[in-house]
Amino acid sequence: MATAEPEATAAAHYAAYFRRMVLIRCFEEALSDLFGRNLLGGTSHFCIGQEACAVGVVSALRKTDWLVSNHRGHGHLLARGLDPARVMGELMGKITGYCGGRGGSQHMCSMADHFLGTNGITGGGLPIGTGAALALRYRGSDDIVAVFFGDGASNQGTFHESLNMAALWKLPVLYVCENNGYGMSNPVSRSVAAGGILERAGAYGIPGRRADGMDLTAVLEQTADLAAAVRAGAGPALLELETYRFCGHSKNDPRVYRSREEEADWQHRDCLERSAAHLRRLGLSEAAIEALRQEARQTIDAAVQAAMAAPCGGRDHALGGVYA
Numbered sequence: 673m674a675t676a677e678p679e680a681t682a683a684a685h686y687a688a689y690f691r692r693m694v695l696i697r698c699f700e701e702a703l704s705d706l707f708g709r710n711l712l713g714g715t716s717h718f719c720i721g722q723e724a725c726a727v728g729v730v731s732a733l734r735k736t737d738w739l740v741s742n743h744r745g746h747g748h749l750l751a752r753g754l755d756p757a758r759v760m761g762e763l764m765g766k767i768t769g770y771c772g773g774r775g776g777s778q779h780m781c782s783m784a785d786h787f788l789g790t791n792g793i794t795g796g797g798l799p800i801g802t803g804a805a806l807a808l809r810y811r812g813s814d815d816i817v818a819v820f821f822g823d824g825a826s827n828q829g830t831f832h833e834s835l836n837m838a839a840l841w842k843l844p845v846l847y848v849c850e851n852n853g854y855g856m857s858n859p860v861s862r863s864v865a866a867g868g869i870l871e872r873a874g875a876y877g878i879p880g881r882r883a884d885g886m887d888l889t890a891v892l893e894q895t896a897d898l899a900a901a902v903r904a905g906a907g908p909a910l911l912e913l914e915t916y917r918f919c920g921h922s923k924n925d926p927r928v929y930r931s932r933e934e935e936a937d938w939q940h941r942d943c944l945e946r947s948a949a950h951l952r953r954l955g956l957s958e959a960a961i962e963a964l965r966q967e968a969r970q971t972i973d974a975a976v977q978a979a980m981a982a983p984c985g986g987r988d989h990a991l992g993g994v995y996a
């Protein structure tokens with residue numbers, strides 16, 4: 673981070689970030705297990721491998737800054753501090769879920785947490801976040817918006833339209849691309865022209881950075897720098913995070929479009945392992961690190977139990993909030 677912290681404080685902060693990343697991974701592993709046992713229907717997009725992106729970006733922002741997510745959004749929700757039992761409840765269609773179980777994985781929002789929603793439409797969050805930034809400007813707020821999207825979404829028209837307007841109007845929005853190398857089975861090398869996502873921002877005069885999305889410290893630092901400039905009125909910025917999803921695109925993806933060797937290379941860069949090593953350097957014992965992992969696992973176990981025990985809404989509940 674920009675300001676130097678005393679060592680004990682730095683270790684405590686970093687331990688909290690690490691615990692949050694483990695929490696996200698445990699959540700996704702629990703989901704995978706529930707799907708495997710047919711206790712959950714439909715599908716889901718796991719963010720295993722990308723946890724440092726969610727936790728690094730969200731932790732470097734204020735709690736009052738607004739977030740917009742995409743279809744791979746569980747990490748973003750949990751990084752903001754939403755209750756895992758209620759996120760799980762939403763996935764199970766329970767009334768305890770953040771949208772009463774009506775939205776599920778890809779349509780989950782919490783206005784109280786300044787979270788404007790996950791989104792199943794590729795690139796759909798970009799104009800939402802850009803519009804929210806315009807609204808903040810009208811209100812005279814110094815909060816900003818961060819929009820998460822993928823490399824595939826940068827090929828959508830919404831990406832270009834949003835960046836164009838945000839640049840023209842100098843809107844307080846930070847575009848965060850989690851470049852995990854693929855949009856479904858399509859590699860970036862075959863789908864993204866102009867060099868990369870960062871270069872595309874440059875075409876609109878939008879400044880940005882490219883950072884190692886597997887390195888929590890790098891994500892924290894780059895986000896803090898860019899967010900400070902956006903907040904100060906410099907206009908939009910873009911952060912491209914190089915990352916990888918260790919899992920398939922969604923629940924049933926045999927991953928025939930990439931090699932096991934490539935996956936192993938990225939596994940060696942696992943953000944959880946690297947963060948654990950950093951915690952050791954900061955003086956945490958192996959037992960203390962294991963306790964953080966254990967605590968996260970227990971929280972997720974309890975969240976699954978609570979979500980499973982919660983009721984589903986009836987017919988009237990399902991129609992609640994329908995106005996037309």
Ligand SMILES: Cc1ncc(C[n+]2csc(CCOP(=O)(O)OP(=O)(O)O)c2C)c(N)n1
Nearest residue numbers: 744792793794822823824825852854855856
């Ligand atoms: C408008 C639209 N087109 C296609 C899809 C199908 N789809 C779902 S996810 C996805 C790939 C998105 O890739 P990327 O933006 O890189 O995100 P990632 O899945 O890699 O996190 C596609 C094409 C969709 N949901 N919406």
Ligand SMILES: [Mg+2]
Nearest residue numbers: 822823854855
């Ligand atoms: Mg992608």
